Amino acid sequence: MIEIKDIYKTFGDNDVLKGISATFQTGKNNLIIGGSGSGKTTLLKCIVGLHEPTKGQVFFEEENFTDMDFTQRVPIRTQIGMLFQNSALFDSMTVEQNIMFPLNLFTKQSAAEKLDRANFCLERVNLKDKNKLFPSELSGGMKKRVGIARAIAMQPKYLFVDEPNSGLDPKTSIVIDDLINDITNEYQMTTVVVTHDMNSVMGIGDHIIFLHQGQKWWEGSNKDIAHTYNKELNDFVFASKFMQAAKEKL
Structure with missing residues (x-):
């Protein structure tokens, strides 16, 4: 609340x-x-x-x-998870790297744990196997879903x-x-x-x-x-x- x-x-x-x-x-x-x-x-x-x-x-x-x-x-x-109006994805990072960004900043998880979490979040927003794409390769709706995946990465x-x-x-x-x-x-x-x-x-x-x-x-x-x-x-x-x-x- x-x-x-x-x-x-x-x-x-x-x-x-x-x-x-x-x-x-x-x-x-x-x-x-x-x-x-x-x-x-x-x-x-x-x-x-x-x-x-x-x-x-x-x-x-x-x-x-x-x-x-x-x-x-x-x-x-x-x-706190946030989804900004323009999705605010890092253009130089892949989808996977974007989702793992807050995990890298705020957790001490191993690389394998962070990858597992990124894969789970991608599957949750129906973007399984899109890990290696860059934001420029995504539609507007896909960018929003990646933004949501990143927002929920920290649970x-x-x-x-x-x-x-x-x-x-x-x-x-x-x-x-x-x-x-x-x-x-x-x-x-x-x-x-x-x-x-x-x-x-x-x-x-x-x-x-x-x-x-x-x-x-x-x-x-x-x-x-x-x-x-x-x-x-x-x-x-x-x-x-x-x-x-x-x-x-x-």
């Missing part, structure tokens, strides 16, 4: 986050949604420590992450995913959503996903917080969305559906 309390983040005169509190539940797909500039990615970065909140606190299993120094944060950081308790379906076609997006959902349930991780993809929201949104102008504007599940009277959320949701329908007609 992750709890955030009264998170503010200011850049110069720009108040990006304004007093956000929420609890992200274990074994659930916790989604952060909202329009461009609403503060989604900034909030994600505040939770994992890539940004320091201007005010407020972040707790991992009741441990105050915000008040820890760099060294104190290391044990929690080794339990994390917490998985953070930023726009997993960015740049992917609808069919591949469903594959990625299903994979995130399956892994979350299988390993009972606390998964936090930043997305603007309404198909993801309706498909895997166990717990959703909607940000509007840097504030938490609504909270609920994908089942609750259809029954909400929140104007800004409805505008966001149905505008997204309208745009998708319009694209499909072209």
Whole structure:
């Protein structure tokens, strides 16, 4: 479980986050949604420590992450897996080397143990025997799956995913959503996903917080969305559906 309390983040005169509190539940797909500039990615970065909140606190299993120094944060950081928007694979490394990168940094496993773990993770994301390929040889969807494999290499308790379906076609997006959902349930991780993809929201949104102008504007599940009277959320949701329908007609 992750709890955030009264998170503010200011850049110069720009108040990006304004007093956000929420609890992200274990074994659930916790989604952060909202329009461009609403503060989604900034909030994600505040939770994992890539940004320091201007005010407020972040707790991992009741441990105050915000008040820890760099060294104190290391044990929690080794339990965090991250999938960045562009997958952030190292172009000069093979798929196998990319997945083993965190194992090389944070474990004392033997070469054979690290290879076994890399092979297991590749099989888990349906990329068996792709070890020796380089990122330039992969499709967008395959890169995302390698990113997921690397994110789970350390068997994390917490998985953070930023726009997993960015740049992917609808069919591949469903594959990625299903994979995130399956892994979350299988390993009972606390998964936090930043997305603007309404198909993801309706498909895997166990717990959703909607940000509007840097504030938490609504909270609920994908089942609750259809029954909400929140104007800004409805505008966001149905505008997204309208745009998708319009694209499909072209």
